[in-house]
Amino acid sequence: MRGKLITFEGVEGAGKSTHAKLLADWLKNEAGLEVISAREPGGTHTGEIIRGILQYDAAKEPLSDNSEALLFCASRAQLCASVISPALERGAWVVLDRFTDSTLAYQGYGRGFDLATLRAINDFATGGLKPDLTVLIDVSLEEGFRRVAQRNTGKDRIESASMDFHRRLYFGYRQIEAFEPSRFFRVDGTMSMDDVSNCIVKEICARFGVGVQ
Ligand code: Z5A
Numbered sequence: 085m086r087g088k089l090i091t092f093e094g095v096e097g098a099g100k101s102t103h104a105k106l107l108a109d110w111l112k113n114e115a116g117l118e119v120i121s122a123r124e125p126g127g128t129h130t131g132e133i134i135r136g137i138l139q140y141d142a143a144k145e146p147l148s149d150n151s152e153a154l155l156f157c158a159s160r161a162q163l164c165a166s167v168i169s170p171a172l173e174r175g176a177w178v179v180l181d182r183f184t185d186s187t188l189a190y191q192g193y194g195r196g197f198d199l200a201t202l203r204a205i206n207d208f209a210t211g212g213l214k215p216d217l218t219v220l221i222d223v224s225l226e227e228g229f230r231r232v233a234q235r236n237t238g239k240d241r242i243e244s245a246s247m248d249f250h251r252r253l254y255f256g257y258r259q260i261e262a263f264e265p266s267r268f269f270r271v272d273g274t275m276s277m278d279d280v281s282n283c284i285v286k287e288i289c290a291r292f293g294v295g296v297q
Contacts, residue, residue: 087118087172088292089213091183094221095254096243097228099273099280100181103221106281107288108179116297120171123181125159128166134159139240147241153191153202160184161209168213184210185218185260190242193256194249217291219284220261221273225250 090107092100101123108121122128125135134155136142147155160183168178184206192199223231225247232243261268269287271280289295 085175087174087176087178088216089168089172089178089180089183090288091180091185091215091218092221093182093185093189093218093257094273095223095225095228095250095257097231098221098223099231099277100221102277103219103280103284104179104181106277107219107284110281110285111177111179111288111294114296115294117294118171118174118176119179120167120176121179121181122163122167124163124183124186125156127159127163127180130162131159139242141241149191149195149197153187153195153197153205156187156191157205157209160187160206164210164213169211172213180215183215183218185257188260189253189256193259194245194253215267217288218268219287220257220268220270221280222270223273225254227274 092104094100104121104123108119111117111119124131125138126132133142137147138152138155138159141147168180171178187202187206188199191197192202232239261270269284271283271287273280275283
């Protein structure tokens with residue numbers, strides 16, 4: 085049986101990496117499933133090189149908005165072809181820290197690119213692959229930035245964009261969710277880590293009939 089693709093989305097500092105890992109651990113250790121985890125951009129050798137260009141100006145020249153959009157999708161295309169599709173086909177579950185909705189939110193609502201064009205580029209990159217479930221972790225921009233600042237690793241290229249850019253993409257996630265409500269599970273990311281994690285596991289069990297082995 086084909087595996088499931090679960091994606092995590094939200095603003096910076098929402099808790100995506102934390103909860104993607106907690107879910108992947110639960111699926112492996114409690115539900116006994118084969119699980120592949122990856123982050124975007126990245127997750128392959130090519131994708132990690134692209135990540136360096138996108139986040140830390142590794143190419144040492146200003147990146148145009150068009151190049152930015154295409155590079156996110158190039159990283160995704162490589163990840164889909166070499167990791168996600170083969171894993172799903174052999175029945176593994178794939179848990180992703182960001183996927184196609186990030187492009188719609190950041191490059192679409194944030195940068196102002198046409199959403200239909202971005203959807204077409206996303207489909208080209210993924211071969212039309214859609215998540216079985218997208219967990220949208222909801223925290224305010226202020227809370228997300230507070231958490232990121234506590235981490236004290238300095239701001240990357242996209243984190244340094246204007247507050248208006250971040251407000252647009254925060255609102256964008258709501259629009260994307262409204263467009264396909266049944267694919268999304270929105271969870272209040274300001275609850276304790278245990279409560280957020282338990283809500284996500286409960287939703288996965290209810291939707292897909294998996295449970296503790
Ligand atoms: N981007 C794009 O523009 N277009 C695209 O198509 C794609 C991406 C795929 C990737 O950055 C950047 O690329 C991102 C979008 C853009 N832009 N920015 N900026 P990244 O991968 O380096 O970072 P991120 O995706 O924004 O994630 P993040 O900043 O690492 O945040 P997070 O993963 O959501 O949060 P976290 O690391 O799990 O948690 C943050 C802190 O909060 C940490 O200390 C946790 O212990 C804490 N935490 C987590 N949950 C809780 C709860 N429930 N309570 C309290 N504290 C918590």
